[in-house]
Amino acid sequence: MRERTDEALMKAYANGNMEAFRLLYERHRGPLYRYVLRRVGDAATANDLYQGSWEKIIKARGSYSASAPFQAWMYRIAHNHVIDYFRKSRPASELLPENMASEGPGPDAALTELKRSSDLHRAVDSLPFEQKDALLLKLEAGLDLQAIAEVTGVNPETAKSRLRYAVAKLKNILRE
Amino acid sequence: MTSEPRDQKQDAEFEQNLESVSAAWNELEKAEPPDLLDQAVLNTAQRELETGRKRRSLRWAGALATASIVVIALGIVVQQEPGAPAPPSGPVNGIKLDHDSMSPEKKESPGNIARENEIQPQLKKQRMEQTAPPGEFRPKRSAAPASEATLAPAASPVSSATLSSSLEEAREEALGETDSLADAPDDFLQSPEPAPDPETWIERMLALKVSKQDEILQKELAKFRLAYPEYPLPADLSK
Numbered sequence: 001m002r003e004r005t006d007e008a009l010m011k012a013y014a015n016g017n018m019e020a021f022r023l024l025y026e027r028h029r030g031p032l033y034r035y036v037l038r039r040v041g042d043a044a045t046a047n048d049l050y051q052g053s054w055e056k057i058i059k060a061r062g063s064y065s066a067s068a069p070f071q072a073w074m075y076r077i078a079h080n081h082v083i084d085y086f087r088k089s090r091p092a093s094e095l096l097p098e099n100m101a102s103e104g105p106g107p108d109a110a111l112t113e114l115k116r117s118s119d120l121h122r123a124v125d126s127l128p129f130e131q132k133d134a135l136l137l138k139l140e141a142g143l144d145l146q147a148i149a150e151v152t153g154v155n156p157e158t159a160k161s162r163l164r165y166a167v168a169k170l171k172n173i174l175r176e
Numbered sequence: 177m178t179s180e181p182r183d184q185k186q187d188a189e190f191e192q193n194l195e196s197v198s199a200a201w202n203e204l205e206k207a208e209p210p211d212l213l214d215q216a217v218l219n220t221a222q223r224e225l226e227t228g229r230k231r232r233s234l235r236w237a238g239a240l241a242t243a244s245i246v247v248i249a250l251g252i253v254v255q256q257e258p259g260a261p262a263p264p265s266g267p268v269n270g271i272k273l274d275h276d277s278m279s280p281e282k283k284e285s286p287g288n289i290a291r292e293n294e295i296q297p298q299l300k301k302q303r304m305e306q307t308a309p310p311g312e313f314r315p316k317r318s319a320a321p322a323s324e325a326t327l328a329p330a331a332s333p334v335s336s337a338t339l340s341s342s343l344e345e346a347r348e349e350a351l352g353e354t355d356s357l358a359d360a361p362d363d364f365l366q367s368p369e370p371a372p373d374p375e376t377w378i379e380r381m382l383a384l385k386v387s388k389q390d391e392i393l394q395k396e397l398a399k400f401r402l403a404y405p406e407y408p409l410p411a412d413l414s415k
Contacts, residue, residue, distance in 0.1 A: 013221070016229065021221045025214075033209040047213055054217040058224050120200055138194070139201045164186075167193045174200065 006070035014061040025054075028071075032078060035140040038124060039082050039133065049085055053078040072147040075137060079151050123173040131166035134159055371403035381413055 004012075004020075006027065012020035036053065037046040056077050064073060124132060130152070137148045149159040371377070377400055384393040397413065 013225075016225055018222055018225055022218065025217065025221070029214060029217075030206060030208055034207050037207055047210065050209060051213060051216055051220075055220055058217075058221050061224075120197075120204060139198060163194075164190050167190060167197055170197050171193045174197075 007066045007068075010061065010064050010070050011066045014064060021058075024070075028074065031140045031142070032074070035075070035136050036078060036082060038121070038136050038140065040085070041125065045085070049078075049082055053081045056081060069147060069150075071141060071143060072150045075141055075143065075147075076151045079133065079137075120170070120174065123170050126173070127166050127169060131162045131169070134162040135166040135170070138163055371399075374400070374404050374407045377403075378410060378413065382410070385412060 004023070006024060009020040009024040013024065032053065033046070033050050036050045037043065040046050040049060057074055060077065064070075124135060127135065133152060134148050137143045137151055141147075143151065145156050145160050145163070148163065149156040152159060154162075372380075377396070381393055381396050381400065384390075384396060397409075400407075400409075
């Protein structure tokens with residue numbers, strides 16, 4: 001039997017089918033959670049933002065058009081929710097691209113962090129904000145360049161450039 | 177020219193690096209949302225659906241209520257006779273006809289129909305008495321005071337014997353009025369009072385026709401036509 005598409009499931013949910021939402025949620029819960037978690041770094045904040053993102057998706061169900069790819073639409077909502085969180089929790093100057101590389105843990109926390117997370121996670125955390133965003137959308141959500149561009153609100157060339165820099169940096173870090 | 181092969185080389189390198197990074201990434205332990213969080217999201221989704229359904233049903237109820245009100249209002253407007261004068265709002269010699277406040281059920285109940293039939297001739301008579309000079313208008317039969325004999329309270333039961341006798345009396349009174357109109361002076365017919373009830377007016381004109389007062393009849397007909405242009409006239413008068 002042919003599996004129903006995300007778009008069809010979302011429309012079915014918008015029309016009152018709860019089972020369709022369960023299927024949709026089951027498909028995307030893990031990737032979306034990991035995307036949010038890797039973006040913010042700590043689980044408590046990630047839980048809040050993840051739940052908030054789903055609430056926004058649920059509330060926006062009436063305005064969803066089945067002609068738009070569901071994944072790009074869903075990650076755009078989550079992406080904007082995360083950006084809003086950063087805007088509220090940090091001064092605007094810190095959101096400039098050159099200042100948006102992750103600060104990394106302090107000296108005491110570094111040892112714990114090193115033990116807890118893998119080198120790859122740390123490498124991703126060290127990436128500038130926008131490169132990290134593009135990379136996580138690729139690695140966790142499996143979005144293509146066009147979808148990454150749509151989610152982040154840039155053209156595909158810019159999205160590709162960010163992704164290329166991020167991958168090159170990760171490769172170098174992994175080599176070391 | 178030279179940039180194309182270089183771009184292709186860079187693209188190939190990028191694809192290769194991306195693949196190796198993806199492979200390494202996929203080997204990492206996958207974090208999952210806590211069960212409580214899953215439940216909270218699913219509950220929210222369910223709750224939103226139910227709220228949406230309630231809102232939709234309320235919208236239907238609101239629309240239905242509005243439509244009902246419009247239909248009832250239109251029904252009342254359509255039922256009102258076009259061109260008919262408004263019923264007297266105040267009591268006439270103690271008789272009060274509260275048309276507006278009467279519900280359709282009340283109007284159609286046998287007791288109320290009988291009561292209306294009793295009251296209408298009484299009213300006609302009173303109007304005649306008010307307009308005619310004293311001594312000129314004399315009903316052939318004087319009935320007992322309406323408020324005492326014929327007008328029973330709306331809620332009180334009316335026996336069939338009482339009803340039939342009251343109706344008979346009222347009919348005879350109305351006929352007596354018609355007869356007496358033949359002797360009515362021109363002043364009465366040309367009085368500057370507001371246009372009377374069309375039925376009463378027609379009765380007067382019929383009386384004029386019977387008494388062969390054609391000139392006055394023509395004037396009355398012209399006035400009637402002005403006052404009630406669309407009111408149907410009996411065949412005798414329309415000829």
